[in-house]
Amino acid sequence: MRLLTHNMLSCNIKGVTNGFPLRIEVEKSMEKEVDFNIDFLKSIFSKVEWTALVEAARSLGYNDLPEEVVDSSTMLESSDFLKKFHHALLELHLEEGALICPETGRRFPVNKGIPNMLLHEDEV
Amino acid sequence: MKLKQLEGLLGNLEQFSCPKIELEQYPTSAHIASRMLFSAEKTFGDVTGKVVADFGCGCGTLGIAAALLDADYIVGVDIDAQSLETASVNAEDMEVELNLMQCDINNLNWRGQFIDTAIMNPPFGTRKKGADMNFLSVALKVATRAVYSLHKTSTRDHVKKMALRDCDATSAEVLCELRFDVPQLYKFHKKKEVDIAVDLWRFVPPKDQERVVKTFSPHQ
Ligand SMILES: C[S@@+](CC[C@H](N)C(=O)[O-])C[C@H]1O[C@@H](n2cnc3c(N)ncnc32)[C@H](O)[C@@H]1O
Numbered sequence: 001m002r003l004l005t006h007n008m009l010s011c012n013i014k015g016v017t018n019g020f021p022l023r024i025e026v027e028k029s030m031e032k033e034v035d036f037n038i039d040f041l042k043s044i045f046s047k048v049e050w051t052a053l054v055e056a057a058r059s060l061g062y063n064d065l066p067e068e069v070v071d072s073s074t075m076l077e078s079s080d081f082l083k084k085f086h087h088a089l090l091e092l093h094l095e096e097g098a099l100i101c102p103e104t105g106r107r108f109p110v111n112k113g114i115p116n117m118l119l120h121e122d123e124v
Numbered sequence: 125m126k127l128k129q130l131e132g133l134l135g136n137l138e139q140f141s142c143p144k145i146e147l148e149q150y151p152t153s154a155h156i157a158s159r160m161l162f163s164a165e166k167t168f169g170d171v172t173g174k175v176v177a178d179f180g181c182g183c184g185t186l187g188i189a190a191a192l193l194d195a196d197y198i199v200g201v202d203i204d205a206q207s208l209e210t211a212s213v214n215a216e217d218m219e220v221e222l223n224l225m226q227c228d229i230n231n232l233n234w235r236g237q238f239i240d241t242a243i244m245n246p247p248f249g250t251r252k253k254g255a256d257m258n259f260l261s262v263a264l265k266v267a268t269r270a271v272y273s274l275h276k277t278s279t280r281d282h283v284k285k286m287a288l289r290d291c292d293a294t295s296a297e298v299l300c301e302l303r304f305d306v307p308q309l310y311k312f313h314k315k316k317e318v319d320i321a322v323d324l325w326r327f328v329p330p331k332d333q334e335r336v337v338k339t340f341s342p343h344q
Contacts (some may be wrong), residue, residue, distance in 0.1 A: 005199060005223045012233035020235055034221065039173070040196045047236045100302075114208055117227040124231055 001094045001113050003056045007048050009115065011101035011108075013123040021052035022099035022108065024059040030093050036086055042076050048089070057088040064088075130192055131158035137214045139183050140207060147204055148247035150306050152185050152274070160272060160324055161189040161243065163299060170241045170270045171195050177266060178257055179229055179244040184211030184222055186243045191220035199223045199239070201232065229262050242267040242277065245274045257286050264291040264329045271329065277301055277321035287327050294328040303317070 011019025054065045064084050066075075074082045099108040099115055106123075109116050134154035143149035154162070165171040172194045178187035179266075180275040181200030188211075190198050200222050202208050208224050215222040246259035255280045256275055263271045264287065280298065287296040 001224075002223055004197060005225065008199070008234045008236055008238050009225075010233050010235050012227070012231045019233070037196060044175070044197075044238070044242050047238055049236065071210075112209070112211070112212065114224045114226055116205070117225060117233075118203070118233070119228070 001110055001115050002090055003053055003092055004044070004048070004089045005115070006056050006094070006099070007052055007089075008046065011103065011106065012117055013101065013104060013106060013119060016101065016103050017046070018103045021049065021055065021102070023102060024056055024094060025058060025098040025100060025107070026094060026096075027049050028096040029060045029065070030095050031087075031091050032093060034090050036083070038082060041082055041086055043091070045072065045076060045085070053088060057092060060092045060094065062088055062092055078083075127158055127162050128240060130162060130189060131155060133192060133218065134158055134185055134189055137183060137185055137218075138210050139185075139201065141210070142206075144204060146251050148205070148251055149182060149207065150164065150182060152245045153305060154185070156274075156302055156324075157185045157189050160170065160274075161186065161193055163324075164241070164270070164272050164326070166192050166300075168270060168313070170272070174240040174269070175199075175238050176199065176240045177242045177263075178222075179242055179263055180246050181211055181222075181224070182207045182245075184214045184224075186245065187211070187222050188214060188218055188220055189245060190241075190311070191215070191222065195241075197221075197238075199225065201225050201227050201229060203228050230258055232262055232266070237268055239266050240269040242271045242273075244272070248276050257283075260287060260327070261291050262300060264293055264327060267329050269329070271325075271327040273325050273327070274302070274304070274322050275325060277323050279322055283323075283325065287325075294329040294331055296325065296327050298323045299326050300324050 094112050097110050131154045137153040140149045148227050160231040176190040176195040177198045178200040181202045185197045187200040242263040247255040249256040284296050302322045304320050
């Protein structure tokens with residue numbers, strides 16, 4: 001699971017209001033190189049919840065993202081920033097582990113890189 | 125990529141090894157899948173450079189077609205773990221990136237308006253009434269640009285009404301009518317059901333809809 005996918009996901013249990021971001025529990029992570037696509041990075045940037053990405057990257061052992069992006073138009077011209085953003089968003093993978101709802105503590109397992117967001121009957 | 129090339133590549137994909145009847149698991153043929161994605165891109169520019177969701181992705185045929193047409197990021201969602209594993213192997217074989225997740229479409233809860241285009245061949249609702257309309261209503265909430273979907277031609281009026289009136293779609297258009305070979309996977313299929321008329325639709329989601337995080341469908 002890439003961290004862009006993580007950035008989209010929030011806990012889907014009925015009644016949960018603060019289900020984002022899901023905390024990451026890592027058993028196994030990996031890195032996989034993908035092509036650098038500058039237009040994509042620039043267009044997706046405004047949709048990404050930055051703090052969630054920073055925390056998620058950190059839980060996978062990557063600490064190079066700036067805590068905050070104050071001046072995004074300048075940052076998006078910086079190739080150093082874009083490379084880090086690219087790496088965190090698209091090249092880090094959670095392979096085995098779990099996503100944990102910040103409100104309820106419910107664990108959503110991740111196996112072979114696929115998060116399982118299926119709910120139990122009493123959660124829908 | 126040429127249409128024939130795309131069709132040829134999709135023809136190599138692994139499909140459901142033991143299809144689950146209650147989930148209406150049958151693949152979109154390479155013929156139909158290639159044309160669906162090809163016209164989405166060539167006529168409307170809805171695929172290349174876009175973020176695409178494949179709802180009920182099964183073994184990943186539609187999502188992989190989007191990847192082969194250079195979509196930027198693709199998320200495939202299915203309720204069934206086994207199909208997702210096949211999709212994952214298929215993507216690896218084709219050397220494309222699919223982001224997969226196991227989820228019931230009816231309980232999807234995504235934030236952030238990431239998805240431009242949704243593509244799907246939903247269950248027709250023959251096993252679970254309303255399944256097709258649930259998929260459509262969720263897709264119209266998640267996608268910001270377009271939704272491509274296949275529905276039985278016999279339900280055309282209903283689909284249109286549902287999309288425009290209940291889901292506030294900006295437009296709902298049948299792009300073409302197809303013959304869909306639902307292979308005789310299941311014994312209960314009556315003969316006439318083997319080859320059914322299916323519409324390929326393009327819907328445009330509501331423009332200014334407030335994209336609430338929850339996307340529970342109204343027909344549960
Ligand atoms: C007709 S098949 C299409 C498969 C694949 N998209 C293709 O085109 O070859 C429908 C798919 O929807 C999945 N499905 C059925 N109900 C679902 C639900 N409630 N949520 C998510 N996926 C579902 C099935 O497992 C199956 O893979």
